[in-house]
Amino acid sequence: MAEFSFDSLPLRPADFAPTLCSTVVVAPHPDDESLGCGGLLALLRQAGVPVNAVLVSDGTMSHPHSVKFPAAARQALREAELREALALLGVSTDDLLLLDLPDSAVPTPDQPGFAEAVATLRAYLQRVQPATLLVPWRRDPHPDHRATSQLVAAALAGLSIRRVEYVVWAWERAAPEDLPQSGEATGWRLDISSVLSQKQAAIAAHRSQLAPGVIDDDPSGFLLSQQMLAHFAQPFEVYFDE
Template sequence: MTKLPPFDLRTLPTRPPEYALQVGPTLIVVPHPDDESLGCGGLLALLRQSAVPVQVVLISDGTMSHPHSQVYPAAARRALREAELRAALSELGVAPDNLVCLGLPDSRVPSEGEAGFQEAVAQLRQLFADAVPTSILCPWRRDPHPDHRATSQLVRAALAAGVAQPRLLEYVVWAWERATPADLPQPGEATGWRLDIGPVIAQKQRAIAAHRSQLAPGIIPDDPSGFLLSPEMLAHFAQPYEAYIEVK
């Protein structure tokens, strides 16, 4: 038996920008504000350039990036991050009324078997049924963040309970930097490709920049332990391609 090579995100076959049209009308599910721009901002921009419908579902309330801030208490943090998300989507050509926010607790998005999981699955199932997308985007199922893994579980459970079966594309955020070999697709588990986003890389960078609270120096002044994306992390998303995984 021929041994399959390890899955390498950096050497996946490249698809041209026009390939985005094969993705068709799309619904993207994001655990936190900024995941949409980091993981697939280029694809979204290419879709919208051709007037392909894009809808966005935000899973968490995004409040745990700076949990100790008093200047921005939890409600203000949620409002800030949702406003940043809308600004980022605008840069990508996605209208604000195409965003739905579920408001699940940041860092505690329920996994299968936990309280609130089935309720969130039901909400997603209804959203999928209403939107009837050709493709659904969600984080890679073993992306190294618990909310990303839980979001993937929610999406897959909602799809399993539905009648229509859109194409499921899994995007990469933390796997670029933190993945162990076990986190990546195993031999024979999945296929993947990289989308050339060169024509819209400037749009993607503007969308990332719209998440001002997550970028140094930040705009939340009183939580020095708060989260900021590192330059090393951001470098992965300055490349003119995005990686997508499809499980067999």
């Protein structure tokens, strides 16, 4: 099998985006929605397509040792950043679903809380009735992203909703076995050059995750590297269809 390359995937034009029709984006953490599919979300809203969002984790573990920002304050900060980012992409947060699962410990099928989260997400999808659901690539190299993929798969069982997977950590951390295997999925890139500035503004709204950050009393806290951010400054995004 030839070596896999995101850059070699076929490029679809911006006007492909509205064909996904009404969409729900599922983000494991605040910022995944902007990094992985902010351009697509902006294009959908530009075309007047309804978009709703689901946040899976509480986002508190990026700076777990902060005293100035205890867990509740970190959660509130990151939720506010998410709402700002979505607004910049044109997405309303009036019907934002917050699952409030523990950051860095989103449950998998054999763990407590998984069934309840599946039921909550499934009820939301049945009410909103999207045509398409956006979720991280099933083997994106972060345990919360993989758990989110499993949660979504369980919630979608029996529902006629198209599942489209986006890439976040697979840009940098994917082992060969994490990448799509032959016949497993159809990959494509989406031209987002016309809305790249919108996507960049949405990423910038997540100030707690970008240097110098706003949580300044946890030296071990997480910040997105410039190398990582460079992947999301490209004029295209990567997606996979089952």
